[in-house]
Every structure is written in C-alpha cells, then in structure tokens.
Amino acid sequence: MVTEPGEPEVLRVEEVPEVEPGPGEVLVEVVAAGVNRADLMQRQGHYPPPPGASETIGLEVSGHVAALGEGVDGTDGLEVGQPCVALLAGGGYAERVVVPAGQVLPPPPGYDLVDAAGVLEVAATVWSTLAHAHLSSGETFLVHGGAGGIGSFAIQYARALGATVVATAGSEDKLQHCRDLGADHAFSYREDWAAQTKDAVGGVDVVLDNMGAKYLETHVDLLAPDGRLVVIGFQGGRRATLDLGALLPKRLSVAAISLRGRPLDQKADICRHVAEEVWxxxxxxxxxxxxxxxxxxxDVVEAHRRLESGDNVGKIVLRVSSSHPPTP
Incomplete structure (x- = not known):
C-alpha cells in the first residue's frame, strides 16, 4: 500500500479487507506479481489508477482461479483451481485480486507461474502498440530500453513479425543482451544513437517510444516516409514542441496509447489476441x-529500488504465495 507519494520507502505491506468477485469477475489467488515501471510512477503519484480500480499497486499477476463471479462459468474456459495469468488495472501486489473474466488467461505454454507473472502486461502492451502501428515484415523498428521488460519482448516480437530491429541500452552488457535477443543493431543511448541509427538503417518505420518529450524531435527526424511514432511512456518528460511542418512532407503519424485505462471490452480483445497470436x-x-x-x-521496497536503479536486465517479479492451487 502507498499512503502518500514518495520514494520506495513509502511502500507498506498491510492487511486489507478480503475481496470477492462481482458479476463477470474472477477471484485469483496470487502466486506472483510483475513489477513494472508504471508501478514506480503510481508510487510517485504520477500515474493514478483508473476510476473504480484498486489503489493497490500491481498490473499483472499469476496464480490460480479461486472463485468465479456471477455469470462466469465453464463456457468462459475458467474453472476453480486452474493456473492463470491476469491483466489488471490495479491490485496485483496482494494475496488475492478480482479481475474481469476477459483479462484472465492460461499461462504461456511451458512457463511456471513465477516466470509467467512478468509476461502478460508486456505482451499485451507490445502486441497492442505494434498492432496500432501496423508494423509489418520488411519494416524497421526502434525501441529504447531494449534490456528491460518491454524492450526485451518488443525486440523479439518485432523480429517475429519480420522487422529489422534497432534497440538502445545503457551498457555493453545490456547492448549484448539486445543482440542476443535478435536486435539487428544495438546502440548506447549515452552516445549519438540517432546518428548511428541513420547510418545503419536510414529511416525508421515504427518507433515504440517510452521516452516522450526528450526524444520527440529526434524521433520525428528519424522516421522514414509514412513512419509511425507511438508513445507509451514519458520517462523523458511530458511536454515538448512538435513542428507539424516536419510531419507533412513524410506523411508521418504520431500517436499516444495506453493499456491500463482502456475499456474492458478492448482489454478482453487484446488478451484474446495475445493468447491466440503471442502465446x-x-x-x-x-x-x-x-x-x-x-x-x-x-521485500517490495528493494524490488522498486532495483527497477528504479536501471541496473536490472529483464523482468522483476514479487513472489506472493506458493504455486499450489487453493484448497476448495
């Protein structure tokens, strides 16, 4: 729980009232919860949950179905006791959480529940972003933070779509991690990555932008004709000046999309596509x-410190309970 915005030390593990599934919802007994950069922003007071969502931090969990709300039955493919992963608007750092039924999926094939806890939010974010951008085979794709959760997944998914991938990261170990995942080019953001990108690939067709203001002009300059810039985060600030005259000659598109605040039907559709196309x-x-x-x-305080440090490679997960299904 967070009672006031601040540094990781404001996080507290406390007892709260039990939750029960309402109509169309599923109660999940949590095994593990993914830790995402959005969680840091919520803790800092910059990313409040959507109206009606839990104030408890956490956007994804793995666990077991513990109970089904009214209107949810076996026809939804959900049964009490089955392992699952779930996409949330909030509430994941907890022993139990209620989730709309359309946002509860089987874990990816071959993944145990701890490994699976850190997959769905990044998979749904990357799939929905690149679907919006219509990234296709033969195009060039750029992602920053290639060694992080979103970046690591985006590199591989874009390669699976047949794109040429450019990634940035902050150290040689992380750059090699990007290459190992399939990035065709990996450049340090501590150097002139934009010039290196131009030299390597010319223009970029799609940019997955988690930086926002800091790189806005640079991204517009890098985009190839008919290029698409999709903003999903603001690590580099929220406000910047955009020269609309730079968009017209190349027919560029700039969009900003999010996952957390989407209507339930859209989230359910995204989860369905993830299960069918990404799993x-x-x-x-x-x-x-x-x-x-x-x-x-x-140890949630340490987990947030680790992610905030920028030293982590891959995903951070909180272990909440054992991986055994709940007793009926």
Missing amino acids: PLLGDGTIRPTPLTTYALD
Whole structure:
C-alpha cells in the first residue's frame, strides 16, 4: 500500500479487507506479481489508477482461479483451481485480486507461474502498440530500453513479425543482451544513437517510444516516409514542441496509447489476441524468456529500488504465495 507519494520507502505491506468477485469477475489467488515501471510512477503519484480500480499497486499477476463471479462459468474456459495469468488495472501486489473474466488467461505454454507473472502486461502492451502501428515484415523498428521488460519482448516480437530491429541500452552488457535477443543493431543511448541509427538503417518505420518529450524531435527526424511514432511512456518528460511542418512532407503519424485505462471490452480483445497470436511464439521458443529477478512481497521496497536503479536486465517479479492451487 502507498499512503502518500514518495520514494520506495513509502511502500507498506498491510492487511486489507478480503475481496470477492462481482458479476463477470474472477477471484485469483496470487502466486506472483510483475513489477513494472508504471508501478514506480503510481508510487510517485504520477500515474493514478483508473476510476473504480484498486489503489493497490500491481498490473499483472499469476496464480490460480479461486472463485468465479456471477455469470462466469465453464463456457468462459475458467474453472476453480486452474493456473492463470491476469491483466489488471490495479491490485496485483496482494494475496488475492478480482479481475474481469476477459483479462484472465492460461499461462504461456511451458512457463511456471513465477516466470509467467512478468509476461502478460508486456505482451499485451507490445502486441497492442505494434498492432496500432501496423508494423509489418520488411519494416524497421526502434525501441529504447531494449534490456528491460518491454524492450526485451518488443525486440523479439518485432523480429517475429519480420522487422529489422534497432534497440538502445545503457551498457555493453545490456547492448549484448539486445543482440542476443535478435536486435539487428544495438546502440548506447549515452552516445549519438540517432546518428548511428541513420547510418545503419536510414529511416525508421515504427518507433515504440517510452521516452516522450526528450526524444520527440529526434524521433520525428528519424522516421522514414509514412513512419509511425507511438508513445507509451514519458520517462523523458511530458511536454515538448512538435513542428507539424516536419510531419507533412513524410506523411508521418504520431500517436499516444495506453493499456491500463482502456475499456474492458478492448482489454478482453487484446488478451484474446495475445493468447491466440503471442502465446504460441513463447511456446515454440520464437520469443524466449528474459532474465527474471525475484523478491518476496515483503521485500517490495528493494524490488522498486532495483527497477528504479536501471541496473536490472529483464523482468522483476514479487513472489506472493506458493504455486499450489487453493484448497476448495
């Protein structure tokens, strides 16, 4: 829980009232919860949950179905006791959480529940972003933070779509990690990565932008004719000046999309596409698991410090309970 915005030390593990599933909802007994950069922003007071969502931090969990709300039955493919992963608007750092039924999926094939806890939010974010951008085979794709959770997944998914991938990262170890995942080019953001990108590929067709203001002009300059810039985060600030005259000659598109605040039907549709189109890529090894760093829920402060440090490679997950299904 967070009672006031601040540094990781404001996080507290506390007892709260039990939750029960309402109509169309599923109660999940949590095994593990993914830690995402959005969680840091919420803790800092910059990313409040959507109206009606839990104030407890956490956007994805793995666990077991513990109970079904009214209107949810076996026809939804959900049964009490089955392992699952779930996409949330909030509430994940907890022993139990209620989730709309359309946002509860089987884990990816071959993944245990701890590994699976850090997959759905990044998979849904990357799939929905690149679907919006219509990234296709033969195009060039740029992502920053290629060694992080989103970046690691985006590199592999874009390669699976047949794109040429450019990634940035902050150290040689992280750059090599990007290359190992399939990035065709990996450049340090501590150097002139934009010039290196131009030299390597010329223009870029799609940019997945988690930086926002800091790189806005640079991204517009890098885009190829008919290029698409899709903003999903603001690590580099929220406000910048955009020269609309730079968009017209190249017919560029600039969009900003999010996952957390989407209507339930859209989230359910995204989850369905992830299960149908992305899970098979994890099952056959086309998209490989990235390194996983785990902490106990009681060590959530350290988990946030680790992610905030920028030193982590791959995904961070909080272990909440055992991986055994709940007793009926």
